[in-house]
Amino acid sequence: MKARIILASASPRRRELLDQIGMTYEIWPVHIDESPRCNEAPHDYVRRIAAEKSAACHAQAVHMGLPVLAADTTVVLGGQIMGKPKDKEDAIMMLRRLSGRTHQVYSAVSLRGNEHGEALNVTHVTFRALSEREILAYWATSEPADKAGSYAIQGLGSVFVQSIRGSFSGVVGLPLFETAELLLQQGIQVLHE
Numbered sequence: 001m002k003a004r005i006i007l008a009s010a011s012p013r014r015r016e017l018l019d020q021i022g023m024t025y026e027i028w029p030v031h032i033d034e035s036p037r038c039n040e041a042p043h044d045y046v047r048r049i050a051a052e053k054s055a056a057c058h059a060q061a062v063h064m065g066l067p068v069l070a071a072d073t074t075v076v077l078g079g080q081i082m083g084k085p086k087d088k089e090d091a092i093m094m095l096r097r098l099s100g101r102t103h104q105v106y107s108a109v110s111l112r113g114n115e116h117g118e119a120l121n122v123t124h125v126t127f128r129a130l131s132e133r134e135i136l137a138y139w140a141t142s143e144p145a146d147k148a149g150s151y152a153i154q155g156l157g158s159v160f161v162q163s164i165r166g167s168f169s170g171v172v173g174l175p176l177f178e179t180a181e182l183l184l185q186q187g188i189q190v191l192h193e
């Protein structure tokens, strides 16, 4: 029988990624304050937010005997955190800054069952130079609005991505290699007979 988990997320991307590895899950969206703390390092920030998302569901999930999986993803350029854009101007500014440069995408995973397991994936993404016209045209597609760094590698944003070093699923929002390792540590096998 397939193991069931709670996915503490409202992100359709994380659902699709879990579907990709055949996991069965229940969705429990959580809403927490995702503001970074003053001078918080990117790796501390994403790990804290992923852990807070899973913690928000943990007590209730324990009663049901189900582990809780949560994740957080942020784009980092020159050590600076870029979350989701506040508005059009913010998105345009982020895309201008990412143009022609290499940034990092940090994705933290938190799995709370009998124990708390955590993992972090950092992937390097290089953008080609973007023209002002294509940045505006990209904003008009509405794809950037709810994505960290204002782009989606799995969507139209793929045409900006010259190369990546690391994990594609990590950039999309849930690094599957690390997630499968955490599940296995808690006795949940992705591949089973």
Ligand SMILES: Cc1cn([C@H]2C[C@H](O)[C@@H](COP(=O)(O)OP(=O)(O)OP(=O)(O)O)O2)c(=O)[nH]c1=O
Binding pocket: 008, 009, 010, 011, 013, 014, 029, 030, 034, 053, 071, 072, 073, 074, 075, 084, 105, 146, 147, 148, 149, 151, 152, 153, 154, 157, 171, 172, 173
């Ligand atoms: C860089 C990048 C980010 N993203 C998305 C993944 C995440 O959904 C989002 C970052 O925001 P998150 O706060 O990590 O996640 P979320 O608010 O969408 O969902 P939840 O907190 O409920 O789990 O950006 C892409 O879909 N593609 C990309 O290429």
